[in-house]
């Protein structure tokens with residue numbers, strides 16, 4: 001097999017989670033991964049795909065999932081067996097700051113001459129801090145680092161992987177240590193105005209399954225083999241401005257160099273989902289609210305999606321109750337669709353303080369009614385604890401509001417309500433993090449090392465990086481238990497869940513049943529899709545036919 005150019009590694013949140021007595025708490029209740037956050041950011045796949053497209057042999061390994069699945073899986077042995085030109089490690093979500101740095105240390109120990117590069121939003125926020133770690137050589141800042149990474153590879157391939165000379169000064173978005181060890185920060189100027197260049201079809205991941213005979217290293221989260229849900233996104237950035245969100249428009253403008261949200265062409269976004277549906281068996285989910293660019297975009301997108309003939313369930317994250325026409329379009333074009341909205345609080349005043357004053361609870365309820373009337377198969381409603389202006393009493397009122405909501409919807413089982421504390425971290429880069437006192441908070445960590453220390457805490461209360469003056473951490477812990485018990489009872493009474501289902505969901509799973517049928521399906525997919533490219537090595541672009549064709553038609557590089 002040709003020499004590996006890039007090894008992209010995804011670490012667990014806490015490196016030695018298999019040894020410690022950590023009470024993880026409800027830290028991952030609202031995401032599909034377990035408490036060690038084995039789910040990897042989509043950017044790891046888009047970077048891998050882009051580098052392969054440009055001739056660099058790249059392999060992504062989800063170390064977190066492999067560790068979760070197999071207690072004896074050795075990260076040092078795996079890293080030792082690799083010999084790439086560079087190791088890339090994501091630190092996108094701050095919760096990975098312990099695991100990512102520990103994996104970087106292992107890479108450096110096993111391969112002292114091989115550079116280690118970090119990327120992701122948290123890496124961008126803490127770039128100077130991170131460069132202070134001996135095990136980190138480079139950081140690519142910003143939300144679109146595919147092309148700067150390619151430029152770095154071009155230089156390292158020609159000049160050698162130990163190169164730290166002036167050619168690196170021309171790579172946009174790069175933070176690096178020069179030959180004297182000085183920290184250098186190039187300008188963050190690579191900020192594409194659209195989001196059409198990366199392929200979001202998972203062809204790169206499928207190819208890796210076959211090429212390295214490694215399905216497990218590609219599994220995005222622990223339940224994927226049982227429930228192979230795939231997700232796509234329509235933009236980089238956000239047009240909204242929620243105060244605790246590190247992905248808000250203010251955070252993107254201030255910290256990540258993005259003045260405007262970059263959207264994917266609506267036809268291409270629809271084809272992404274169509275492609276995923278043809279090759280992966282499970283439900284589809286689209287993140288980031290396709291209504292953001294406006295009604296014309298949304299209409300084009302949904303009609304294009306209709307032409308993809310998708311018969312799997314398709315879920316949509318919306319930030320706002322949409323106009324009624326959207327539900328009509330979804331009904332006309334899809335057979336099985338659902339909506340997810342995070343309302344944060346039942347209280348309009350608190351939602352407004354959060355930054356979502358653009359809709360009221362009454363409008364939300366009307367939207368749920370309309371969605372069901374137009375055939376939505378499910379409506380997920382999320383609420384948060386620990387947000388600005390909220391105290392314990394208000395958080396508990398939200399739960400009782402959910403009971404009343406089920407009543408008003410005649411216990412419609414398509415309605416699913418969830419509540420969760422804002423854990424483990426308040427997002428670095430969010431408006432509250434940048435200005436905690438103004439919003440009634442104090443921070444418990446402001447550096448990477450302080451966050452790493454918090455992650456070593458035995459109880460999830462002490463992992464939290466913030467204190468809300470209105471809703472102290474101890475109260476959040478107590479209220480969480482009370483709220484989850486009550487919410488579960490409400491759902492059991494309504495018949496949404498059984499007690500067995502709820503209790504079966506709460507335990508950290510060690511190891512997991514390997515579903516041969518899913519594996520075979522993926523292999524079959526890979527063979528169907530990639531056979532003609534598989535053995536052609538680095539000269540064959542990995543980009544899918546569908547994306548390549550679209551790029552040619554639209555003259556996108």
Ligand code: SF4
Nearest residue numbers: 238240241242245248
């Ligand atoms: S929480 Fe608010 S700001 Fe953050 S991504 Fe969602 S809508 Fe955008």
